[in-house]
Amino acid sequence: MADEGGDGDKLVAQPPTDLGKSLRCCVPCRLVKTFEQFYEQGCENCPFLEMEGDRERVFDCTTSEFKGMVSVVDPTSSWCAKWLHLRKAVPGCYALSVSAELPQHIEDILDNRGIKWRQPDM
């Protein structure tokens, strides 16, 4: 939140504040933050997951099982972001690969609301 807006109107995701076991990765967009950050700020790319203030939801929608980390500074011009399908994501720290999927009940909720998300299959 604090970083939100940045200097101009650009939305960015906070870098993870810790690198320990609390690191989690948003399943749909692969954004990496700590559990607490997700809890407090939700996911900048996936507000529809509504993780803010909802521990259970954070647990459901994020995973600690991810591989590699990439800091995308400039998503629009970075090849890495392009390759990882993060062109339209906010700048931030992402995982290179996630194998987890959203739990079925979350999928159902999203379906019901007509939100289609698709995990970039990397």
Add this chain to the structure above:
Amino acid sequence: MGRGGAGSDDEFVGEEEEGLQDSEEVSEEEDDVGRHRKKTTKKKRGKGFIDDAAEEDDDGGRGRKRLRASAFIDDIAEVDDDEDEDDYEEEGMDDLIDDAGEELPSAAEMIKMRREMREAELAAARDSEPNPEELEKYIKERFGGRSYAQHYGTADDEEGGNRAVGQQALMPTNADAKLWVVRCGEGQEREAVVCLLQKCYDLGRRGTPLLIKAVFCQDHLKGYIYVEAFKEAHVKEALRGLRMIYGSKPPQLVPLKEMVDAIRVMRGAEKNIEAGSWVRVKGGLYKGDLAKVIDTDPSTQRGTIKLVPRIDLAAMAARKPEDARSNFGKQPKVKPQARPFNPDEARAHRLDVIQQRDRATGDVYLILNGNHRFLEGYIVRTVALKGLELQEQLPPLDELQKFNAASQSDEGGAGAGGGDLAGLVQAEAGGEGAAAAAAAAKFEKGNTVLVIDGDLKNIRGIVQHIAEDGGVMVMPQDANLPDFTDVIRFEPREVSKFFESGEHVKVMHGQHDGETGMVVRVEGPVCTIFTDATQQEIRVFARDLTHAVATASATDSLGGYEMHDLVVLDNTTVGVVVNVEADALRVLTNQGRPDKPDIRMCRLPDIKRKMDNRRASVRDGGGNDVGVGDAVDVVDGPLKGRSGTVRYIMRGFVFVQTREVAENAGFICLQARHTKVRGGKTSRPSAVGMTPGRSPAYGLLASPHPSRGGPSNVMASPGRQGGFGGGPGGGPQGAGVYSGRVSTQQDKMLEGRTITIKKGPHRGMRGRIISATATHVRLELEAQMKTVTVDRSHLSLEDGGRNEAAPRPGYGDPSAGMPMAAGGRTPMHPGIHATPAHYSSHSTPMHPGMTPGRDALTKTPAYDPAWAATPAHPGFGSGGGYPNAGTPAFADTPGTVNPSPGGMGYGAGPYGVAPSPAGYAPSPAGYAPSPAGYPAAAGTPAVAGTPGIFPHASTPGMYAAAGTPGMYGGGDMAAPTPGGAGYGGAGGPPAAQYQHWVDVEVMLPGGERAAVRSVEGPSATVAIGREEGERRWWYGDDAPTRSVPVGDLQLVQPDRKDQIRITSGELAGEYGELVGTDGGDGIVKLASDIKILPLADIGRLAMQPPAGGAFKRTQELIAK
């Protein structure tokens, strides 16, 4: 950023200990954890982020920055302190208003939206009706009309809909930014990635953004991160000041085509430990123990495992409570035995055992002393996955059994799943996901399989091949399906290998890998096998077996070494292969004692070579000769009373195979004098070298007289053999190769030098090097009348000691210049080279200056053949007995570096005394001529005349003359030996021998056939034959003749019914017909009677009678 970890570590310990509590507790605890983490986080930020920010601030823009930084923190801090979620928004807002007014609107808006969204969701949940319109509206409002699906650039991405194609289109181009790889501190890759992002944000906010595009690290690539940027300067700029980046190495550009590889994550490359996996514990008390994974928690990288407890209840009970703390974490000195946990026993020790039911799983755990958890006799632990080693295949049966036993012995049949062994195995093979799949049997073509699942269950068949996708193609062969001839495809899990009792099988996997044996029992998936090698019963899974074509002893070989082979390990060590394992041989060496055999695991490089000394012989305790194959009784030592068959004889040791010992394939190694040969062989006179009857290979590697207690740890030197009066043994190839190989050219250079021993028991002593190998040096001590073997590393090599004054051998020169001098060809002068005895005298340590042999040999290779030829002289081995006698080395031209092992052996002789001078050094007088003889020998080529040498030369002749060469001759002589033949008559006029070669068909070095017309002294006139086909050559009167050195002549082996002439021996000169052959002997029909002679003494006549008819000349000759 790794700071603050201590706090969270504590939590995890806590979690682990309380992990059994039910879910409510867990969630409570979670809250605790959360709180805890908040604190951690706060502290963290205070340290990490602010400091960083402050640091940057120093560069300028202080005021604004500071404000923001503190706003950032305070925001979090407020939230942290706040327990009540409901107050969250307002407080947060207040905070923001206070500290960072300009950000308020967006934050407030955000919160408002969130609330709206939550309300919308609640509403939706209430009437269970989605409200897409509202949501849509919200989304549009918030994100300017973008849909979430687009957010990740997939479905209607600009790159196209098809994903495969789409990804392809994303390949990097020259227009893209480049990738640079940068060295970074190991374990700090992620930190670097995060710090760089933070730095980018910070600097970007200040208006001087870093120009890098992205930074990433791969988990598997330790110590490197990748930075994406257009210019290297941008990368350097970004990395400047980062403490985890090593500045020493500049960023390296990743080539365009490697960029994808750099960023791609290998998925599923490594197998993961998961529930049901078999693992081994890597460290600690349970190191190496088998454990089964019950559960894993990927988020914490910890897993719960069960294993057979190693708990010493008695010790635990004895420990005082106050000690418990101080002793905490320490391992007992002695590893307690792995035993299933028995609560009654624990209670008997007055230890506290309570029961607890896990609400989630319903399992009943026993808790010992509040900190050990047990389930069905196993101890249950939660450990870091890193400390576990995944077993990709099913563990070996014996371990599984032990593991399973723990459950079986559990009280009250709690181990319902334990079942019997077969059940366990079935369970293992039947399911449990990846663990079982990983343990699937490997089928091979030809395996007999039994279908264990599906419609065709219990059908037998033979595997035809394995499909690429892993399917097993089976041809049914079953009485139930007599006319079924189609190959059926099965999944590997549907079939199992099938063996019947009596089948000969080989173990493919596990502890017994490589062993072969016979199936004696089949119990479901487990076969009991009686092994060939160790003669034990082992139990193995059928899936780990395959058919073995032959027995282990015949086929089980590794790198050319087979079971029961005699192999050389180093200079002083030989041994018998008693087991062949996957990549090593188990060797019983001669270095052990009978009660404590020395068994070594030898990998191939440890083994120098194989030996074959079947003809060796040794004296037993009673002075009898013991040969290979003799039955002996052990009369002394710890093994007294056993009996067995002598398999090998080596250096006074015998390797005896006995049925009375089960281990080491029944082999025992003991000193020959502790044995007594069965059947009371007559005691022979103990005169040196007077035992020709059975020991042509007398001096193989060994001291021929172990029974006399002489220094026996030496290899025979040729000189020694000579010294024995040309005793019975021309060393078979073995000895020669051996000594020849271990002493290299360079090592020879050391010989004669005086050096000081730096280390070891002989430290400080000086000595003269007699011989050297790559690893050891034998030297004669100056201070003591002793020769010792010293590790090379124990020496300091002095330069002054080298005795270059060693006369440049008058010996070598003449021979080099005069090839004819080669002993093999100059029977006229047998004394010259045929008497290694005097060579040995040259190398006598006492007379370093008198070692021309060494230099001569190193400097004049032409000399070698001469040596090479030497052993051929029957003087030492009665010719026929010399296995290599027939090799071309003896007949070849000077200057060839002999290819024959035997030759080499001899070549090695003079300097090859190398490995074994001790043998004669202590007792030079025993065989060497008197010192007076040396100068003469060394200085003059006319050594032949020197008394004291000549006798040796002629000794063999005496044998030959006296004897029946066949006695030692026979055996496995490979080919006729002209050298041998020539020498056989050394007692008489040497050249005379060749005179009997007249009319005989010979082979010339060039491969031509020729008939010997006449022999004059050292050369023979031969008529070159014209081939007439079918082993027939025509030697007409007009055939071209040639004069050839007799040494070049080689007899042609006669066939049955061939007309022959006896070329040496008592009957030399007689004509006859070869009636038949028997091993190395020929049965010859002479004019008067039938004799059995060594084939080496028989020459095929050049003019054979035409088939069916008698040839006139032959007839005439026979008539003579």
